[in-house]
Amino acid sequence: EKRNPGEPEFHQAVMEVAATIIPFLENNPRYKEMMILERMAEPDRVISFRVCWEDDEGNIRVNRGHRVQMNNAIGPYKGGIRFHPSVNTSVLKFLAFEQTFKNSLTGLPMGAGKGGANFNPKGKSLNEIMRFCQSFMTELYRHIGANIDVPAGDIGVGAREIGYMFGQFKRITNSFEGVLTGKGLEFGGSLVRTEATGYGAVYFLQNMLKAAGKDVEGMTAVVSGSGNVAVHAAEKLMQLGARPVTLSDSQGFIHDPEGFTQEKLNWVKEHKGHRRGRISEYCDAFTGATFHEGARPWSVPCDIAMPCATQNELNEEEAKTLIKNGVKAIAEGANMPTSNEGVERFLDAGVIFGPAKAANAGGVAVSGLEMSQNSARISWGIDQLQEQLRQIMEDIHGRCAHYGKDYGREGMTDYVAGANIAGFAKVADGMLAFGVV
Numbered sequence: 001e002k003r004n005p006g007e008p009e010f011h012q013a014v015m016e017v018a019a020t021i022i023p024f025l026e027n028n029p030r031y032k033e034m035m036i037l038e039r040m041a042e043p044d045r046v047i048s049f050r051v052c053w054e055d056d057e058g059n060i061r062v063n064r065g066h067r068v069q070m071n072n073a074i075g076p077y078k079g080g081i082r083f084h085p086s087v088n089t090s091v092l093k094f095l096a097f098e099q100t101f102k103n104s105l106t107g108l109p110m111g112a113g114k115g116g117a118n119f120n121p122k123g124k125s126l127n128e129i130m131r132f133c134q135s136f137m138t139e140l141y142r143h144i145g146a147n148i149d150v151p152a153g154d155i156g157v158g159a160r161e162i163g164y165m166f167g168q169f170k171r172i173t174n175s176f177e178g179v180l181t182g183k184g185l186e187f188g189g190s191l192v193r194t195e196a197t198g199y200g201a202v203y204f205l206q207n208m209l210k211a212a213g214k215d216v217e218g219m220t221a222v223v224s225g226s227g228n229v230a231v232h233a234a235e236k237l238m239q240l241g242a243r244p245v246t247l248s249d250s251q252g253f254i255h256d257p258e259g260f261t262q263e264k265l266n267w268v269k270e271h272k273g274h275r276r277g278r279i280s281e282y283c284d285a286f287t288g289a290t291f292h293e294g295a296r297p298w299s300v301p302c303d304i305a306m307p308c309a310t311q312n313e314l315n316e317e318e319a320k321t322l323i324k325n326g327v328k329a330i331a332e333g334a335n336m337p338t339s340n341e342g343v344e345r346f347l348d349a350g351v352i353f354g355p356a357k358a359a360n361a362g363g364v365a366v367s368g369l370e371m372s373q374n375s376a377r378i379s380w381g382i383d384q385l386q387e388q389l390r391q392i393m394e395d396i397h398g399r400c401a402h403y404g405k406d407y408g409r410e411g412m413t414d415y416v417a418g419a420n421i422a423g424f425a426k427v428a429d430g431m432l433a434f435g436v437v
């Protein structure tokens with residue numbers, strides 16, 4: 001805390017990892033002697049810059065942009081860009097730190113980074129969003145490149161924003177390269193990228209349940225969020241015969257006891273994704289659903305819970321409520337959605353728990369596949385990519401289960417410890433090979 005004052009989210013992320021990695025370091029003293037964990041907790045560099053733009057009324061606006069280049073031991077820096085008023089150094093450092101382990105777990109050659117700005121896209125016109133993206137890229141372009149740092153989308157940054165930023169990069173550098181992922185299909189994007197995080201999280205859940213002799217079919221699922229990750233998690237749950245019954249946004253949650261259909265989810269995609277509307281309006285569009293203002297969905301009884309909105313959206317009390325109501329498994333679609341105390345309660349109660357680093361790695365994995373396709377100047381088909389995503393999630397599950405049996409809570413597969421240790425080992429070995437740098 002002395003070293004990083006005023007960065008609570010970053011402390012939270014590092015403490016969670018350290019608690020599970022320390023027993024592993026005791027058994028592998030070389031990592032400890034070489035201060036690998038300490039080195040991993042210090043970003044290679046943090047870039048911070050002014051983003052100046054003009055709104056539709058002609059007012060000059062000033063925001064702050066950032067890029068945290070965390071670790072490039074196993075590949076170019078890689079991680080999303082977030083536009084949200086809550087963005088600050090602490091949030092981006094926590095996300096970039098987590099990204100180190102996640103990207104390593106995918107088995108693909110990707111280092112870790114994260115970026116963004118304290119810009120609120122809500123209520124902005126398309127022209128304002130375009131001007132903001134262009135101004136943001138006018139500084140960012142000098143720090144990134146297909147072999148240097150490859151950003152992607154995150155909260156508030158979808159295909160439209162990536163398009164504006166890619167256009168500006170190309171215009172400034174006169175270079176067409178795979179410098180961003182999540183691009184449109186016409187200019188180097190990959191099929192399956194949009195769905196990959198939500199679908200991948202459900203595949204991971206499926207693998208955990210299978211290892212415990214269970215199946216998602218017939219289970220009731222509570223999902224939070226209504227953005228890219230949440231709707232695709234709900235969609236895959238539905239396709240596999242589960243019954244997802246909730247979605248949420250920053251104003252509250254909707255509960256549809258009958259469960260979502262494809263038609264209902266298509267409406268949410270259009271309404272939240274393109275029109276940036278409120279989830280409460282779902283109740284006007286479909287009968288039988290209720291809106292719960294200012295609340296989160298964790299009080300709704302379920303077998304599966306998937307937090308897919310944002311960090312720290314599931315606390316210890318809410319974890320206890322879910323356990324009391326008989327929850328069997330959790331898969332984190334968002335990054336660090338569960339507080340450390342909440343995670344402890346789930347593990348104490350023997351609930352199957354898939355941490356974000358592993359469960360939501362499907363998005364960055366398909367981004368890695370987008371980079372491969374861009375390098376080779378080819379595009380793979382949908383079946384091939386879907387199969388690769390499914391296989392990658394199965395492999396991540398295998399890596400986590402391997403370490404999660406020997407470390408962490410006894411008598412269960414501790415996927416939290418497993419993900420941290422498996423992710424750590426590969427990056428640590430790379431760093432050891434480079435000597436003292």
Ligand code: NDP
Pocket residue numbers: 084153154155156157197225226227228229230248249250251308309310311333334335360361363364
């Ligand atoms: P979107 O912007 O598409 O959606 C975000 C959703 O979360 C919206 O429903 C939003 O509600 C809600 N939300 C955001 N901030 C808050 C808040 N402070 N309190 C309550 N609700 C909030 O983002 P994504 O779906 O892409 O990302 C969701 C999570 O998944 C994030 O943690 C992200 O880092 C993580 N993730 C995303 C990946 C991807 O591929 N997109 C990859 C891996 C992880 P509202 O509309 O009201 O703001």
